Amino acid sequence: MKHYSIHTFPIKSEYKSKLQEELRSQIKEVSYEGLPRVICGIDLAYHEDKAVAVLLIMDHQTKVIKEVVHHVDIVEEPYVPGMLAFRELPLILRAWEKLSIEPDVVFFDGNGMLHPIRMGIATHASFFLQKPTIGVAKTYLLGTHGELGNDQGDYQYIYDKGECIGAVVRTQTEVKPVYVSVGNQMTLDDAIRLSMEQVGKESRLPEIVRQADIWTRKLRRELLE
DNA sequence: GCGACAG
DNA sequence: ATCTTGTCGC
Numbered sequence: 437m438k439h440y441s442i443h444t445f446p447i448k449s450e451y452k453s454k455l456q457e458e459l460r461s462q463i464k465e466v467s468y469e470g471l472p473r474v475i476c477g478i479d480l481a482y483h484e485d486k487a488v489a490v491l492l493i494m495d496h497q498t499k500v501i502k503e504v505v506h507h508v509d510i511v512e513e514p515y516v517p518g519m520l521a522f523r524e525l526p527l528i529l530r531a532w533e534k535l536s537i538e539p540d541v542v543f544f545d546g547n548g549m550l551h552p553i554r555m556g557i558a559t560h561a562s563f564f565l566q567k568p569t570i571g572v573a574k575t576y577l578l579g580t581h582g583e584l585g586n587d588q589g590d591y592q593y594i595y596d597k598g599e600c601i602g603a604v605v606r607t608q609t610e611v612k613p614v615y616v617s618v619g620n621q622m623t624l625d626d627a628i629r630l631s632m633e634q635v636g637k638e639s640r641l642p643e644i645v646r647q648a649d650i651w652t653r654k655l656r657r658e659l660l661e
Numbered sequence: 662g663c664g665a666c667a668g
Numbered sequence: 669a670t671c672t673t674g675t676c677g678c
Contacts, residue, residue, distance in 0.1 A: 479668095480669085482669060482670075523668080544667095550667080551667080557668085573668085577667050578666080
C-alpha cells in the first residue's frame, strides 16, 4: 500500500477530490481482533487564524490518561463540509509525531464513512496514521435511518444510496444521540461496541472524545488567547 | 434550481 | 467550530 504522509499537504483544490477517490478504494472493513489496550482521541480548537490540535492517549480499560501532546499552527484551509480532513489533518499529523505511546485505535471528533463519498476525516486520517479509526460526530450530516429508541444502547443503522455507512447511537437514556461510523480497519459493530465501552456516566460522548474536548479548550485558552 | 451541510 | 444569555441542579 502506498504510504501517505504530511508531505501530501498542502494540496491544490483540483486534486482534493482525486485524493479522496484514490483513498476510498482502499477502505478495509475487517473485524477488529481483540480489545484495544491504549486508544487515542483527537480534537481541535480555533482562535482567529490559529488552531491547536490535541492528541490524548488513554488506557481503554481504566480510562486513565497516559499522554497528551499538541501542535499549534496557522490554519489556511477553510471549513468545507465533506472536506474537513484537508483543514485539520496537517496539524494532527504534526502532533502525531510528538507521541511517544503508540495507540491501538484512534477516535475522531467527526465522521468516518458517514460521508457523501465515505471519506470523512476518520477514514481519511487512517491512511496517514496506519491505525484502525472510529468517527464520533455530535451532529447529523446525511443519510436516513429508522426511528431511534430512547434507552441507553439503542441504535439505528444509517443508510445512503443503499449502503450502510454508520449508526445513530443513544449513548445515554433520553439524551441526544451521537453519530458513530467506521473510520477504517474495523466493522461498524466494532465501532459501536468500542464507542459504547467508552461512554461514562457524565456525558453522551465516549470518554476519550470528551477528554480530548476538555483538553483542547484548556490549551486554546492557554496557548491561543 | 434549491436547500442542507461533520468541525 | 465560536459566541452568548438564561436556567437548572449538585
